[in-house]
């Protein structure tokens with residue numbers, strides 16, 4: 001049997017982590033995988049999560065199974081955080097998932113069950129893992145234009161043109177905020193036009209939201225998702241707690257389905273729970289429980305919100321200092337987009353040869369499309385990176 005297997009292509013993002021670890025240079029800079037790092041280069045356990053963990057250790061009396069869909073209190077806590085009162089609860093189905101990726105996977109399997117002919121439309125570019133997940137579950141893929149590398153912004157006209165070609169029942173994948181890999185995001189009026197066009201085309205939006213609180217704040221970052229949830233008859237929302245709660249390895253996420261009515265909600269709910277069952281039975285609970293505790297305890301929630309805001313502001317200030325440092329070195333404002341972008345990522349606009357030079361000559365690691373993780377920087381590495389970018393002639 002095993003002789004039939006072929007070598008799988010390495011994940012572009014994860015392979016960088018191995019290359020970085022193997023590099024003996026002490027002044028190397030890791031701007032690869034999207035993990036938040038503080039000024040000391042660490043990915044700390046957030047203060048409120050640490051306290052919740054202590055409380056849980058004292059109070060937890062059993063580790064017996066929860067439910068196939070996960071804990072309803074977790075559904076409620078994330079739904080409130082993400083949607084506020086934007087969606088009618090009687091139309092919402094929810095299952096806890098194995099991280100945000102697990103939510104995407106269950107979402108795509110649900111699409112395949114309901115409409116195997118559907119094409120999944122993804123922005124160009126998108127998070128590289130979106131493509132193999134859709135292919136793996138057997139769905140067709142198409143791209144809509146999104147990023148304009150000339151302006152460093154969204155090419156909204158081209159995006160709308162492409163969305164005009166989407167067929168009824170197709171899935172339109174949208175990044176809820178902090179677009180990965182570009183950092184270029186839709187404005188609220190643009191979200192409004194997207195809601196209108198997907199509804200007109202009878203397509204179903206699938207929102208991947210993994211960075212709520214990393215861009216313009218918890219409320220602002222959810223505004224596009226709320227608009228879709230309140231305006232579209234059907235939608236799927238895959239939400240991740242990895243980044244904004246700093247619990248990457250706990251694999252905590254939620255899949256929400258906005259359905260037309262309560263009867264369809266019940267059917268969707270049963271299908272989503274069944275998909276959990278056939279994939280892994282019960283979703284992981286530890287991270288979901290911590291998140292629920294943090295969101296429902298006013299003191300823990302205040303502490304979490306404050307720390308998340310510190311994280312967000314530190315990324316914004318790194319963006320500004322990198323844009324300033326590059327302005328000083330290049331005498332131009334062509335990297336000004338770095339300060340306009342939001343979230344963990346931006347694309348520098350370097351060629352793959354330049355990305356390689358940055359890695360080999362300067363010890364700067366970034367994804368091959370020149371995506372940088374802003375949170376991999378700190379006050380002392382910003383000027384080093386700016387020197388390396390200028391020396392490479394980007």
Ligand code: LMR
Pocket residue numbers: 013032033034035127129180
């Ligand atoms: C990233 O884009 O770097 C993160 O979402 C981590 C991952 O799993 O790729």
